[in-house]
Amino acid sequence: MSQLRLLVDGFLDFLYPRIDCVCCGKRLEKRAIHGICKHCCDNMPFIHEPKCAICSRPVNDEANICLECKYHSHSYDQALAVFEYSVVIKDMIHRYKYGGEYSLSRTFGFFLSEKLQESGWQVDLMIPVPLHVNRQKSRGFNQSALLGDYLSQRNEIPCRDDVLIRCVDTQSQTGFNRDKRTENIKDAFAVVDKYAIKDKNILIIDDVHTTGATVDGCSRMLRRAGAKKIYVITVATVVWD
Ligand SMILES: [Zn+2]
């Protein structure tokens, strides 16, 4: 489904290249794959150095890791995010997930791809965070799987959305604190093809990194199935005050 969507999307982009900025709606002065004008691009909340060596949240002094990572260990090895989860990014992700603006997968995919290429990670297999079948049915698509397809095509790394499944239809994590999130997501995921995971370097793809409970839940299962390295890449990460 999402493969087809991507194909259709690419074709539409060829036929009808984006002429308006996906952020402010103003006319683009020159064509850009990501569809964002220079002014908006200059004001996007990109994550820069110095950042946490584990979760990549900005750190404001010489600290190597953030307070979150200092007191709570993660099941993954390293996570990167493109943007801070600001109002602008929150709005764009909302339009993408709930507003039917699937073409934003190209905008996010473009920046994710750049981030991945900078990372130096050796990735064997990409896995999008799965949705439960009920959730996927009601939403119509898996936002992370569509990003995975884009990244896979651009970087020539396989992406599979049938290796890790969400077997429990968990409540939404919104509004939950860290402990509640971890409890809510516990045992929600299962690996259905261990051979695909064993001794591989895996890249988990998601839209937003909040406390990390979801990607940690996925990582735990992948680790048990014999994954070598587990990396995470997300469009945005929530930065705590
Ligand atoms: Zn703009």
Ligand SMILES: [Zn+2]
């Ligand atoms: Zn951190």
